[in-house]
Amino acid sequence: MRAWRIPYSTNVERVALALGHKGIEVEWVDVDPRDRSEVARISGQELVPVLEDDDGRIVADSTAIIRHLEERVPSPPLFPRQPARRAELLVFLEWFDRTWKRPPNAIEGEYRRPAPDEARIERLGRAIQGSLALFEELLGGRDFLWGDAFSAADCSAFPFLKYAVLWDEGDDERFHRILRDWLRPDGGYPAVRAWIERVDVRPRA
Template sequence: MITIYRAPYSTNCERVGLALARKGLGAESIVISYEDRSAVEQVSGQGLVPVIVDEGRVISDSRAILRHLDEREPEPALYPAGVSKRAELDLFCDWFDEVWKLEPNEIEAELELPQPDMERVERLGAVVAGRLGIFERLLADRDFLWGEELSAADLVAFPFLKYARGRDPHDPDLFHRVIDEHQPLGPEHPRLSAWIERVDALPRAFGP
């Protein structure tokens, strides 16, 4: 049995929840609060979630967990078999985590200041909004970001891009408010909107 340490409304935890359900794997959930990370710190030596424990093996970082689950249960695959194709998918995931997230993180940090520079927030927000077109073009002739089948690319991006359609009113997270307010999904994004609906309809191994 897999045990997952997670937090409510965590985007990175949702990546793993989608992957577990895709693989047909069950998991025992241990839900932590951001105010008390002692449970996950005790098991993994650090305070970030998600963390899974699978037959004694402790794995942290959502993308490392996705790779582990794909090795554990190869079908349905989340990563392509070919070395070059897998490298291309990893490059997309690196871009998403290390480039796409930059402006939302900077907006969040700005808004946490006593006197945020709202002009800077708007400039950064325009970059976030403009990137919706990248995903619209990626979906121009296929149902998922990396082809005709669900892949790790979809699981990495979806928990963040879904906020283009709004957020749960019970979700208090400032970062989530940022990616809700600065991703104006419109009529020029029909494929992206359909993709969000398509992935959102998939099962998760646990709730929000």
């Protein structure tokens, strides 16, 4: 397998965690963020990650790649075997991408405007901060987001929520600074902080 990536990409880290969990070796192709022409040529769009499977199949979008890896290498699993629980996890993945990520994306959009709406940024930022309470409840009494076993939910959420605790000084992405600035546990949310530390030591491809 080959996969295309750029530095510090949250979506690339999702796939790296999934690959590491399954013990799948991959050849990484590093892409210059300023020139994504190769990614566009291969996949028809410019976003990473993009995976090329051993049979030549091209898969784009981090969630689609994780689902593809589950089909190709079912064990160890990233999705529950029970159909209802699997469906619930798919709903969570959709919610995280379509709903949870909306406020930080909107804040980034505000900062691109000549005159950002600071009041709107504050409201959106409070929504990001408030989501920590939801994850704190979700992690009550268990090690991972979907129970006692690592799953696609952890792959999906960790690269974003980790900014509550972790920061790489070489990371200059504005989107990540937004997450760092608003995901402030301020000494609270012990279950979230422990989960971040727990997932951070897991293998990555």
